[in-house]
Amino acid sequence: MKKTDVERKILLNPGPATTTDSVKMAQIVPDICPREKEFADMMKDIQKDLVRIVHGNPEKYTSVLFCGSGTINMDICLNSLLPEGKKVLIINNGAYSQRAAEICDYYDLDYINLEFAYNQQPDLEVISNVLAKDSDIVLVYTTHNETGTGLLNPIRKIGEIAHEHHAIFIVDTTSSYAMIPIDIEKDNIDFCMASAQKGLMAMTGLSFVIGNKKIIEESANYPKRSYYCNLYLQYDFFRKTGEMHFTPPVQTVYSVRQALKEYWEEGEVGKWERHTRVFRAIQDGIDRLGFQYLINKELQSGLVAAVRYPDDNNWDFAKVHDYCYLHGFTIYPGKISGRDSFRLCALGAIDEGDIERFFEVFTEALQMLNVQTPVKYNK
Numbered sequence: 001m002k003k004t005d006v007e008r009k010i011l012l013n014p015g016p017a018t019t020t021d022s023v024k025m026a027q028i029v030p031d032i033c034p035r036e037k038e039f040a041d042m043m044k045d046i047q048k049d050l051v052r053i054v055h056g057n058p059e060k061y062t063s064v065l066f067c068g069s070g071t072i073n074m075d076i077c078l079n080s081l082l083p084e085g086k087k088v089l090i091i092n093n094g095a096y097s098q099r100a101a102e103i104c105d106y107y108d109l110d111y112i113n114l115e116f117a118y119n120q121q122p123d124l125e126v127i128s129n130v131l132a133k134d135s136d137i138v139l140v141y142t143t144h145n146e147t148g149t150g151l152l153n154p155i156r157k158i159g160e161i162a163h164e165h166h167a168i169f170i171v172d173t174t175s176s177y178a179m180i181p182i183d184i185e186k187d188n189i190d191f192c193m194a195s196a197q198k199g200l201m202a203m204t205g206l207s208f209v210i211g212n213k214k215i216i217e218e219s220a221n222y223p224k225r226s227y228y229c230n231l232y233l234q235y236d237f238f239r240k241t242g243e244m245h246f247t248p249p250v251q252t253v254y255s256v257r258q259a260l261k262e263y264w265e266e267g268e269v270g271k272w273e274r275h276t277r278v279f280r281a282i283q284d285g286i287d288r289l290g291f292q293y294l295i296n297k298e299l300q301s302g303l304v305a306a307v308r309y310p311d312d313n314n315w316d317f318a319k320v321h322d323y324c325y326l327h328g329f330t331i332y333p334g335k336i337s338g339r340d341s342f343r344l345c346a347l348g349a350i351d352e353g354d355i356e357r358f359f360e361v362f363t364e365a366l367q368m369l370n371v372q373t374p375v376k377y378n379k
């Protein structure tokens with residue numbers, strides 16, 4: 001297939017991420033019915049690879065694929081894994097765990113929304129105490145990299161506490177999977193999840209839950225709260241037929257196959273080193289211009305920099321965004337209510353040179369608007 005002459009854009013938003021030309025081109029394939037064996041074989045390989053990325057023993061863990069954006073995984077895990085009369089504990093220090101609480105509201109699931117400050121790791125003792133007091137809690141849910149702020153939660157420790165209390169641990173790893181090395185068993189994870197367009201650097205439309213087979217099988221008789229989005233039903237259909245129950249995102253699946261090939265070529269360590277290099281370059285640029293972060297550096301995941309708006313009347317995020325966009329760089333607003341911020345993320349097929357070029361353009365935008373640099377803050 002010919003190399004694309006599609007213009008290369010640098011996406012610094014928290015996914016979808018910049019993709020390689022080879023991943024883009026992998027979507028251009030002869031038309032195929034996804035019920036063909038050829039397609040099913042490809043799905044099986046992908047299913048295995050997704051487990052392998054988190055070092056899961058294939059006897060014990062599996063991946064279940066869905067057509068949808070990443071939120072579908074959150075919805076599925078919560079609505080499918082809760083037995084009648086039991087409770088979810090959501091450890092919530094950011095926008096994505098808040099979304100999980102909203103999902104529980106929509107399904108009328110019994111849950112405890114255990115909130116912590118957006119700029120702090122959750123208090124493990126508080127979590128322990130809540131679990132000790134309430135034996136109805138059977139699911140503990142949190143987010144690994146809180147994409148709104150870039151705060152990294154201590155999932156291994158939270159998982160340990162969950163297991164001490166015989167609860168299942170579900171982690172939203174959408175914005176860390178295939179970037180930050182994860183070991184599903186050592187990290188005490190029963191279920192994690194992601195979508196193809198973030199860490200894998202493929203296209204949007206395919207999402208997947210990776211988790212413990214035995215627990216999925218135990219959930220066979222739990223209440224079915226959704227027809228389309230049920231973990232056991234999809235697992236069972238795939239197990240019996242090798243196909244997704246309903247139409248998969250065909251072309252996205254081809255992009256995922258190519259993205260996985262490139263993942264193994266770059267390697268877990270090499271890839272994480274590259275993301276880290278990109279993130280350092282982002283931090284260097286931010287520091288040089290005097291910007292401040294929403295959360296302390298030592299709490300940052302190394303993938304998302306949430307940056308405070310400066311106290312300068314000439315600062316105008318929309319204008320800075322538009323200037324950068326025009327020059328091929330996409331930046332993204334923040335997600336913490338009441339705290340004006342924007343985000344620069346280290347996802348995707350980019351490297352430090354791209355970040356250096358970004359800061360040239362970004363600095364031009366500040367100069368054009370007469371924003372004083374280094375930027376200033378009143379407090």
Ligand SMILES: *Cc1c(COP(=O)(O)O)cnc(C)c1O
Nearest residue numbers: 069070071072096147172174175
């Ligand atoms: C991106 C993301 C999601 C999913 O968002 P979609 O818009 O549905 O793709 C879920 N959780 C986290 C932590 C994310 O970063």
